[in-house]
Amino acid sequence: MLSGRPPTTQPGIDQLLDRLVSGSSRQKRSTASALEKVSEQLPEKAEEALKSYSRDGDDWGAGWILQILQRHQPAALEAIPGVSGGWFHAPSSLDIDYTHLQQALLREHFEEADRLTSCALRELAGEKAVQRGYVYFSEVPPMESLDLTTIDRLWVAYSQGRFGFTVQARLLSALGGRYERLWPKIGWKNEGVWTRYPGSFLWSMDAPEGHMPLVNQLRGVRLMDALLQHPGLAIRT
Structure with missing residues (x-):
């Protein structure tokens, strides 16, 4: 019937x-x-x-x-123009080449992309940050807005809008700026201290929204706070 x-x-x-x-x-x-x-x-x-x-x-x-x-x-x-060099434009005020970052994100190699992002942040912070291997929160405000915007754009574009600094900033704002509420929501450890041990993170699209890129909180939240409040990113939030 x-x-x-x-x-x-x-x-x-x-x-x-x-x-x-x-x-x-x-x-x-x-x-x-x-x-x-x-x-x-x-x-x-x-x-x-x-x-x-x-x-x-x-x-x-x-x-x-x-x-x-x-x-x-x-x-x-291979038939699409520009893909090998990165389909999205990725300008830099310091002539940093973001091709490898874009290719890693395209291939969903998120752990590699995260490491490349950390390297780029050290370059933006200056030679002293490159030499010591990490960024001080006080080195964030002078960072080039164009470059931070480029990094964020690429993360957003290759994650279905799930990852990126501006995604993290919007989530934090919705939680009243309380980091202790943000950590579990984005799948970070409650104490907010991140070091890169194998298997500690979910390096895939299945990760919680805002999970990446990672920012080491070993010295507190000031580094992440400085990044999320940078004028170059704030206008995108």
Whole structure:
């Protein structure tokens, strides 16, 4: 006996790509999962679809299209102009090359990306920070806004908007600025002290929102506080 219900029609890849551009945040998240299921159709659509996104922005729709190809059709990436050098523009006031960071994020090698981010922060802090191997909170305010924005944009763009300094800043603000409430929410240890032991972190998209990049809290919250309040990032929050 027929139920009388019309058959369910699954959206085609063109509809999915349109939703990824113009849908609400919730729609985009559900669309991302659906788009991966039709990954075999994406190579012939990807280059045209990417024209809807700005290479100067951080729209994770573009990042996700590239990551789906990387996951399932990596050879197809070679046909897209600019991917080998980083599809998103990544300018630097200090001529720092962020190609390796962008490639690590594209490939979802988040542990490598985190280490590259730490290295970049030391470069931005100056030669003394590079030599000692870590950044003082007092070295953060003079950091170049353009570079911090570039680093944050890349993390946001290649994480479905889940990771990045500005993501952490928004979560902290929603929690009344209370770090003791932020740590467990983003999957960090309650004492806020992070050192890199193997297996201590979830280096994948399945990590809690705001989980990365990591900031060592061994000397308290002042370093992270300085980063999240930097003017270059504050205007993006």
